Amino acid sequence: MLRLTLHQMRASAGRLVAAGIAIMLGTAFVAASLLATATIERTTYNSVSSSYSDADLVVVASGGLTDDELASIAAVEDVDAVHTMALLGAEASGPSRTEYVTLGGAAPDSSLESADLAEGELPTAPGQVALTTAVAERLQVGIGDEISSSVEQWEADPDSPDGGTSQSQTATLTVVGLLNEPDAFLFNRASALIEPDQLSELLALARGGEPAHYELTLALAAGADLEEVRDAVGGLVDPSAHVRTVEEQAKITTAQLTGNDQIMTVLLLGFATVALAVAALVITNTFQVLVAQRTRTLALLRCVGAAKAQVRRSVLLEAAILGTLASIAGIALGSGLVAAGLAVLSTLELDVPIDSGLTLSPAVILAPLITGVLVTTAAALVPARMATRVAPLAALHPMEGRDAPSAGRARAVLSTALLVGGFGLLALAMVVVRSSGSDSEDTILLALGVGLLGGIVSLVGLLVGSVFVVPRLIRLVGRLAGQGVTGKIAIANSVRNPKRTASTASALLIGVALVTMMSTGAMSARETLTNELDSRFPVDLSVATGESLSDVQISAVEGVDGVTESVLLSQRDVDAANEDGTSTWLTVAAVEDGELQNVLRDPAAAQPEPGIVVVPSEMASWQGIEDGDRLSLSGSGPEAGSTEVTVTARVTGLDGMVALLDPATFAEFGEVAPASMLWARLADDANERDAVRSVQSTLTDLSESVEGLQAPEISGAAVERAAYGQVVDTLLAVVVGLLGVSVVIALVGVANTLSLSVIERRRESAMLRALGLTKAQLRGMLALEGVLIAGAGALIGAIAGLLYGWAGSTVMLSSVAEVPLMVPWRDLALVAAVALVAGLLASALPARSAVRTSPVAALGVE
């Protein structure tokens, strides 16, 4: 039987290769996901363990250790050296520049030193420092030069206006060494090393004597008993502290750090599952057709005595062999892709030290292999059963392409139940979220669960019921579009085997539905976010100086490309006394020139009127002001009069630390100073980043060229807004790309189905050619068939995806804001175009073999 199976496989090689590609893509996906995760994990592990250098033990104390404890650990027998990994932020100044550096201690023992000395030596005495080459370059110093470093110390002081005082201690350090760049990935390693005792001193100062050592590395004497020392050290420190070997610690840290990556792995594998499910549909299809093609051979086998079980085994064996080969190819493809990706990444100048070698662990190879084989074999179960049903007598009857029997009533009932139930659950989830109105997480989680279940159930319903829907849809579309006999033949052909057509279309349906769902969801999310951002960041661009803006600056900003509207505001400080007796001071501003409404994205966010002061929410919480508070404002500063105005605070989502008054109220505090702030609105189609940047550079240029002009402070909410949008877009692009794989697999399915139809209808095509069908007409017929099948799948998928997207975004975002139900027309058009082009492409190869068939074939007997 094995020999026969292999022989049959060879005979249907082309068909099997097409099906194998589907499985290959799916397993490649799984393999790539696992490999990527493994690589991230190993990179993290290497990075973590290298930070401990060659230490024998690591002490991790979440409560921190004091200098005394440090000394007592160092005194333990067999402990050669103790190195604190504490870091401290400091300002370092060279001759002309100042830079923020991270101070660390040089290790007392070379086996504990993780820094990589490039030149000179490590500091061994107070007053010495080793800098990374990059820092040294920026500070423009070299070995032998001096820098000054200052450490800030914050002391709480209830009497001071800021609630505390800050002192700084400055030290002069001589550069004695230069370090190679540390791996900045994951760890903020020291960019400047000083002598450990000096570090301890500075730490004591900065932390006010609190324990400052959270992590220590120990070097043990040669021949020391690790366990003994471990116990001894463990006895000295708080029970919450851990004493571990480097290996243990690196594993634990890696697990903590890559926790998020595991979510990514789960997501990736989720997409891989989708791809494999689609591949399974394609496999089932292919094997069904293979069995149909081999009916005669199978019947003959049964005639000469093959048992049903043998026939079934033969089909399953074929699937298993195909699955194995395709999975191996898939693993190779996936590894290749990851290797290529790593190679590209390692050529980029990233801070991440990427190990470009692949980690081919047994799991990475076995998991995709087993999944691939299982999926392929499982997908062949139905065709295998079909094969056992071939009666031995079929060998004696001439085979004529007969219409496949239509699907049963049970299937119709089942699919209707699934569809009604699934969409019902979806609707329920939406209703729950909308009506509850609460943003309690439990409600959302519940609704999400219900919605997800509904989505899966209805998708299964669609797949089960596609055999009813797809042919009807094709006939309907065909009736509307298809004129002429070739069109009629194409339509009739594409619904000739409803089950096969439906499952081919279903494979595409899944991918399209998910892509549409994601893009609908992303669009709703972006729209919701935009509304949210409009009220949070109503001003695109703000330019402010401590003094006043000159006309040159104003016209320069207004002249920048992308700036459409601008308004000038003047500012002053006022004292504000709250009803409850507290008092504070506010910076208030009022429009001096221009219409405020023109520059605001959300007019409601900043609408000052007589008797009202608009307070940004951040400022309000900072100053202890609540919405509706009555504030008595009085002028502050020397020239302020005794005017006092009582206004009601209106806290809005406006950002910044400037409250808004209407111009008339503002004027009551005395002479209005010239405008010192400009708010501008950017055109909707402008590139926010570029616009803000060019405003920035224009103003910097002005301050350098014009005497007495200060470079104003620029804050661009526009950039933040753009960043949010970009995050959504990037995520969407990634997700759509991943789901795209399943669409590609589905297209392999369409091509496969078409080429099988071509083979089955070889005589029919030949007859049509004999009767006068031109080659172009034959090609057109097949193209139309491909487009119809792909189009039906895409259309149903797009509608389902739209519903899923709406339901999903309603459930997930309605706690943030009202979610508009948007139709992503552009993306839908794209999906439609892809489906149509794909249908055409899928028909290209089958059509090539179809037109090669000579009309003479119609005359011959099979």
Added chain:
Amino acid sequence: MIREPTHSQTRPHRPGTYGRNMTTTPPPATPGTPVSDASAVSAVSARHLTKVYGSGDIAVTALDDVSIQFESGQFTAIMGPSGSGKSTLMHLLAGLDSATSGQVLLGRTDLTALGDNELTKLRRERIGFVFQSFNLLPMFTAYQNITLPSELAGTSPDQNWLDTLIDTFGMRDRLTHKPHQLSGGQQQRVAIARALSTRPDVIFADEPTGNLDSRSGAEVLSFLRRSVRELGQTIVMVTHDPTAAAYADQVVLLADGKIAGTIESPTPESVMSGLDALRTIDQTAVAG
């Protein structure tokens, strides 16, 4: 199969063929060819037609310099043992296959000079086919199958002519049936009606009774004869059944790729003896 337009006059010799350089002058009357008026144009004619399959040592000459004419309004049967080249001859006459050398004329049109698209167009307008396995489109009704050729050509069929055909073949009450609802004989009647629907210059029928029982076969053959006698059609039929051949006006006998004789107004018996004679020649040849 891509067929480049070729001109038999310039076609070079191929090794192992018996082809001759063709001239544009009418061929001499080949022995056995039905005698015709020199000035009248035959429905279909072949001039020095040669077809070689393969090349070199494995070259097989299926047709060896065959010249023959089929007159309008005639029902001709081509007979011969298996491998005599009768199917090849029909394929070449119908423009389904390309000749190694020689010429095929449909009326005054030289088929050997036409490209694939021109041939396709010519087939749907001027040639009809009846196949052994009926070859109806299973998803179309009988009526849709009958009008298929004119639909392919994008023309509307002549309704009067269709009515005539439908009534002649007694298919009026079967028009909305799908092929699988029809008996074999009925399916073949639909196929004949389809072949006649465009009033082609000639109809080629390849073993039209091969898949039918004798009663249905006889019925189909009498319909073919009525098409010639009553509707004035021209039919060339390939068959190996002497009873079927007896329905024709004349029988052309083929052996070893050559015309071995003709039988006018054949009867089953005269065809049988004609075939026997061929076999005797064969045996003599083998014996010799």
